[in-house]
Amino acid sequence: MVVTVVVLAVLVGTLALVVGSQGRPQAWSPRGASTAPSAGASAVTTRAAPTPTPSPAVLAARVRAPQEAATVLAADDPVAAAVQASSAVFASAPVVVIAPDDDPAAQATGASAAVAVGGPLLLMTGSTADRPVRAEIVRLAARAVLVVGSASTRALPESLALVPVPADADAEELAAVTGARTPVTATGAPTPSASSRATPPATRRPARVPGLVGLTGAGGDTTAAVATLRAARIPLVAVPGADPRASTHTVRALAKAEATYVVALGAAFGPADRLAARVATAATGTLAPGGGQLVFPSVEGVPAKRYVALYGSPGSGALGVLGEQDVPATIARAQKVARHYRPLTDAAVVPAVEVIATIASAEPGDDGDYSRERPVAELRPLVEAAGEAGLAVVLDLQPGRTDFLTQAKRYRELLELPYVGLALDPEWRLEPDQEHLAQIGSVGVDEVDAVGDWLAELTASRRLPQKMFVLHQFSLRMVEGRERLDTSHDELAIVIHVDGQGTQPAKQGTWRTLRRGAPAVHWGWKNFFDEDSPMLTPQQTYQVDPVPDLVTYQ
Template identity: 40%
Template structure:
């Protein structure tokens, strides 16, 4: 993994530090009409409402009253069908391929039927769900091979426009599917009866036209219409349809990574599904308003990416209690924005670029760099300071911990300057022999501010007999958890939005038992900061090693070293790193 050079050069770059001694989419959300009559066609969206109207019928009892996660771990949609459909005269079963999923979705929404996915190993579960639904007919899409009771009539879709019309009684309205997970799910959440998501096969005469409203006609080269030849799909019987339940549906949330069948099934049952950019209801002002407007109604999350039921319940609670938001809106640190940060200490440039100027001058200088990143990011880019609050020292000091703790008031001008500019501050701890939790508590008042996070620099965490520069330090997961527990409680007790919790690392040994760090703190955004420098190949070797077996709940950060990198990455090169870092700091 080529860490030796990184270790040595990192030690050299830190000598000065040691010797100084002084680092959504707006889709509708209520499935029924205001009076709860549910008289829309299957697949139609209701009027957007963020809170129940006075006198409206309660959500159906089967959905319960508490937040709930339908994990749908195999993306089969069975778990969603079990909750949202008490019965159905027919069902659609598709293979997992995107084209089959999109086709099945269009047909099912037009007919008001559940969509199930045949994974290749869930045949018995599919058969059991068909039996529970009381479905007498099944349409298979995409070459499904599954054993069903002989009493079930099986139709096979050939993918043509004509088959769509025969099966649904709807004239197909072709819709080109978007090429992103969130875009596709948003399209599904907005489909209307007759919308056909995806193109028909090339051999389908109707599909070769330009989406003509009448799929039985084609155009000759001179523009005149003529009857098409015998079409596929003409011998298919129309699928039975299921009317919308006369009951109110709950708020349903999905996000990139939610299964297509899960969203389609909830929609076909009559629910409107809100597609979030991230699997957390605090991601935007819009989603926050929805949660705050529940007024006792349940909310259903689709997909294991929303976490456990306990975790999801906690995120909904936090959505209603936090009284401030992140720069630009929402309560989450990431996603929603990327940060470009200067690293340093108020004592001067020896400890990083941030200290080379006054707070206001540093903000102005950093803003020029942020402007270079802005057009390279799909999210807003904001400035940030990573402020070294406790500095590892070459001498033990009066308390013997080989770390000098800055007076909180010394840091406040930089915090005020960056937050006044719409940015974010992170306090960095270089603890020496001190306990991280003890150092963190020194800055309690600063961490009670809404736009201030915390970073742990394990390189400078020393054992009881260790001194700086003789080894690269390390921290045990238990000590990280101790700080995380405290910071999460502080955040919740002060009704604060989520805080950045940054872990610096450039060697695997620096964070021992990393896999046991407790990430079940929705109050915190866990950020892994790749802190290596050198040549591009050295940096990437470290970066790739650190990300091996990394829990996907971590957000990735990257550091550019102004003097030590050879050469330092440009903003364009930095934003081409895969995965693209959410937090980029400069030292």
């Protein structure tokens, strides 16, 4: 207890020394150290550091993903197209660029300025057409406008800082565009006073929205709309023919961009829902035989395609040349036959195999349908080898007394492959009381359309490249109601394959008859090694008018 009191007394005494006689705090020093300045030393005066001038805030526009997977900007007027582009991708923009609608040079300068400041480029007419432009600038909550050339500013809100930019500004002038500029009046003329200067807020480019891609190349590529998408840091993909599936380049570009949302410039891109489905397919990056994802592309700058195929069933030479050799030899033979056609056309000639999956049978079989359905496992080696070699594959159905759709569904797992299409052979479609070879079979168009509906839905749901859908025919009676054939499925390329055999005059007559009054489809021609007299050479085959899109050999 005595020790505790002594220690407390020492601490209290020490605290009193620190506080001092007048109670003002003094600098505390360790015992034995002096707090007084040494002789000759001057006192040090501490000054407060100056308050730094705050840096101006750096602003950025905000880019938004569209609500829908595909947005088509269909306006054909450049002024309206520019507003549409801005509205589609910008949620806000502190700086906007305007240029005259009738001055291409000023628009080019404005495009560079828009990309530099990360804001949209809008076009001014000096008329009432500028009202939507004003509304868009207000919606963007803009603080400043870069006025390129003689762009009219009459419609702009008075609160905006207006910064003139020469119509022919060079790179150095554009680089300084965010510096002090002589303000302009509402009429667009510079104010006489140079002492008052307008400076746009400091900006940086907006954050990129992942998966947002712009589509161009379909006739809607106005300078302002393209510049606005570039200012939003949206990668642009040129789409020949407005179908993103048409070219290998486009498919690969959309796959690389992992496209989730697209903004397409031009009405040619068509309905937004159709475009969204096409983009979803292209974004997989999966290519069809011959490149791209279309069976028969008809787009400027993209090579057309034609196909040359062997027909038959693996392991059975009696059913066609396809089965006369093993799988590797079949692939090599198909490639060799196709090579003979390549010097005859500017189109890409794609080798193919048409594989009979269900074979018309003289016996009813266990299921009583007079059709022998080959197991998927028996067909898979040839189908997969063909796909790996770049060949197109078509599965052919000869259904007997059952219907085409029932048989098609048996081969769903093969039809889910991106290079496999489907063929229907009505010659072998029987009524419940019929047998093969007692008559020529036939099918109603409604049954054909039901298969087309199912195949199109399968293709769309699996985001597969377009599929070839072949309808064999050598007599008008074989397809009842053919004029009502549904050719509207974007996922399918329909071919009517003319199977006539015999003399060439007879075959040409069948060709002309079947083409008369036909729906809008592609056309196929078959050469028979044994039944034709004579069989046409490749040169003669491509002299058929019109040139067949698909040639098969049986």
